[in-house]
């Protein structure tokens with residue numbers, strides 16, 4: 001058998017700049033945000049201690065990459081000026097409970113042979129251990145909490161008491177500044193006013209990129225990623241225009257460009273063309289939905305999405321918030337999850353909507369019915385089911401294990417009816 005692989009190296013020169021963890025040499029189109037960021041962090045370099053900073057904006061707007069660049073500069077500058085500083089970083093999407101966040105913070109300070117175990121310690125023990133460890137540090141500490149909205153109701157102490165730990169007497173020596181990052185625009189409004197005034201000493205909003213900005217960013221990456229002369233005129237602009245029309249998300253624009261390159265490579269084309277971008281567009285959309293459902297939604301959001309999808313398919317019922325809650329509760333009971341309150345499930349629906357999977361309409365249900373929100377699925381139910389079958393690591397999901405995800409081939413109705 002001949003090798004099924006294509007001849008290497010015709011289209012791509014280097015794909016590393018497209019890796020998720022890659023930090024670009026240059027940050028483009030974010031001068032204003034970087035200037036505000038440096039204003040917020042300048043006190044550290046002058047030895048006056050860290051401030052609390054709240055960074056927010058939609059997904060793919062450069063919040064993480066700009067923060068990474070700022071902390072790199074901070075390390076360099078504090079080294080140069082002999083100012084001891086410890087920077088701790090946690091992604092609350094990965095460490096999505098207060099326990100995991102505390103464990104991660106402690107273990108970043110402790111040496112590898114003295115880590116706290118993941119099971120066993122109580123929250124109280126973890127808090128006092130963290131404060132002890134922090135107080136023994138030389139100099140100040142900056143704690144970066146990315147995707148803080150993922151902590152849900154769990155976050156009050158972390159976002160209110162922690163940034164004021166010295167004022168409250170929990171820390172005696174070390175000054176701690178928290179950089180909180182969120183891509184949920186409603187998160188800030190949902191914060192307790194005390195948390196808001198503590199955390200938002202400095203607030204920096206990252207707006208969506210427009211087509212011109214995305215063109216500049218894509219041009220920069222295209223020079224690094226593609227071989228010379230392999231990207232047709234108009235390809236970058238088309239990718240930028242499509243992503244700008246959606247959410248102004250640089251990650252999405254880069255994904256589209258990479259996928260167009262993959263399509264061109266597969267077809268053994270000498271160049272990436274606008275047709276390749278069109279074909280890539282539908283593939284990326286499919287992948288985007290699968291990634292959100294599989295990797296970005298929490299277990300509770302997945303249960304909420306499954307209930308909403310059932311109600312969208314079922315012709316007999318309407319996807320009103322109230323009905324969604326009932327079906328959600330039934331699903332929780334079957335698979336042994338503790339149902340959350342109605343208010344919390346409404347928060348989950350808001351988050352799912354922000355990912356672009358749902359649309360919400362207010363309906364007047366007549367004199368007796370009052371007003372209600374109808375949640376319409378914006379993507380195909382088959383894609384949702386496909387995403388719900390697996391967990392982040394590609395293993396079978398809890399929902400699939402309990403046989404909750406219908407197989408589209410066999411029709412979903414029977415499965416749905418049992419939850420109504």
Ligand SMILES: Nc1ncnc2c1ncn2[C@@H]1O[C@H](COP(=O)(O)OP(=O)(O)OP(=O)(O)O)[C@@H](O)[C@H]1O
Pocket residue numbers: 019020022023024026027028029030057058059060061062063064065066182183217250251254
């Ligand atoms: N201004 C920029 N200059 C260069 N690269 C950028 C810029 N903005 C975003 N990128 C690239 O786009 C991708 C997404 O950016 P980033 O992870 O910073 O977004 P984000 O706002 O943190 O999104 P999320 O909220 O989903 O975490 C990264 O690969 C990053 O390198």
